Structures are given as C-alpha cells and as structure tokens.
Amino acid sequence: MSSGFDKIAPFYGVFESFLFGSKLQEMRCAYLDQLADRRDILLIGEGTGLFLEKLLQVNPKANITVVEQSAEMMKRSRNRVAEKDSSRATFHKVALQEFDSVKRFDAVCTFFFWDCFEQSQLRAMLPILSKYTKGESLWVDVDFFEMQEGAPLTKWWHFMLIRVLYGFFGLATGIEARQVVEIEPLAKQNGFFVAASHRSEKFPIRARIFQKRNRARGL
Ligand SMILES: C[S@@+](CC[C@H](N)C(=O)[O-])C[C@H]1O[C@@H](n2cnc3c(N)ncnc32)[C@H](O)[C@@H]1O
Secondary structure (H helix, E strand, C coil): CCCHHHHHHHHHHHHHHHHHCCHHHHHHCCCHHHHCCCCEEEEECCCCCHHHHHHHHHCCCCEEEEEECCHHHHHHHHHCCCHHHHHHEEEEECCHHHCCCCCCEEEEEEECCHHHCCHHHHHHHHHHHHHCEEEEEEEEEEEECCCCCCCHHHHHHHHHHHHHHHHHHHHHHCCCCCCCCCCHHHHHHCCEEEEEEEECCCCCEEEEEEEECCCCCCC
16 A cells, blocks of 8 residues: 655655754754664654664664555665665564564664654554563654743744644645644553653754663663
C-alpha cells in the first residue's frame, strides 16, 4: 500500500532546510552520544535517513532496524547507507502497527513521528513501542510541542508555525492529526518516565529521553 509520505519524499529535505535550516537535525542529534554504545537500535518512521546516516558514523557497532511505512522515504534512507555498513542496517517497509519482531532493542528513536497521529491512534501505538524495549532501553523522542506558556508573541508564532505545518502535511500526506498530542501521559501509562529533556530556543521542538521506571541507569 502506498503512503501519503511517498509524494513528499523527494522534497522533504529541501522543505526541512528551507523552513528550519539545520535545526531539526541538531535536535535529532541532541542525545546522539547516548546511543554511541547501544547494540540494537530501532528507528521508527525514520523518513529520509538523515539521522540513520549520522548514527551509523557515531556508533560503528550497532545493528539498526528501520521501520518505515513509506517506500519512497525508505529508498532515500537506504541510499544514505555506505556499502561497508549495509549489513548493519535492516529496513522494514511496514507501518509500526504491523511490524512484528521477536527482538527487544537497546534503544528506540522516534523523530517527528508521533505528531502525525491523533490521541486514539497513539493510545494503540505506544504499547507497541513499549513491547520492543527492555529494562534498560532508551527511547529518544524529538518532536514539536504545543506551547502552553511563554511570551505571547512567541506563543503566537509557534502556534501559527504548527498550524501551517499541519495544513501542509494534512493536504500533502492525508494525515488527520491537527495538533500535537502530548505523549508523556501515554508514555507513563506504558511504564516510561522522562529521564532528560531539551528544548530548542527558536522552535517549538523538544528532545526527550524516556526510560522505564525503576530500571533507569545513570545518563
Ligand atoms: C513527519 S515524517 C518524519 C520523518 C523523520 N523521522 C524526520 O525526523 O524527519 C514521519 C515519518 O513517519 C513515517 N510514518 C508515518 N506513519 C507511519 C507508521 N504508522 N509506521 C511507520 N512509519 C510511519 C512517514 O512515512 C514519515 O517518513
């Protein structure tokens, strides 16, 4: 089945650079050092593979599994993998909801992924992510957030930016979500807590590390 993201895959990188410069990639890499010694890493909805490329460089031993619904996005991601790393990157062209593996990962990454979904979808998807983690796994998430506090002008422009993005992605990909759902309560229900958090100064974007409660190790 084709994905709405297939259509925008050729322009995704240009669109990102035009609107955000290097900021999205900086935020994706905010906790990259925490992944340098993880052996099995799952990337969900990895898109065009900018982060995958970086991760393969920083962590020369990890085996990386990519779960991506869009064939066109995945093709671009694959193309970024150097020949010498090809045996370390495994691609599954499948929706997270249909992904099936007996593996449990040391780390899971979700970047600008959950904002594509409505609350009811997220409620069903978080347990799937949880299933693929184990006690000491890290879950690194980077996403937009709806600003609740701050200076009125900043709040207004962040609000408008997010509306414009939803307008574009809604039309271009068919996603039905129209606001960013705060995933922390759902993460908590699935046994995770926020172990670290970092906000962009300029954009309503937040990078967070989630871990399973009682099993956290020092970050
Ligand atoms: C907004 S893009 C983010 C891409 C990339 N992670 C980034 O940081 O730019 C969302 C990505 O999730 C993928 N996607 C959407 N729904 C998915 C699902 N149910 N399972 C797996 N991937 C999905 C899309 O094809 C797209 O590549």
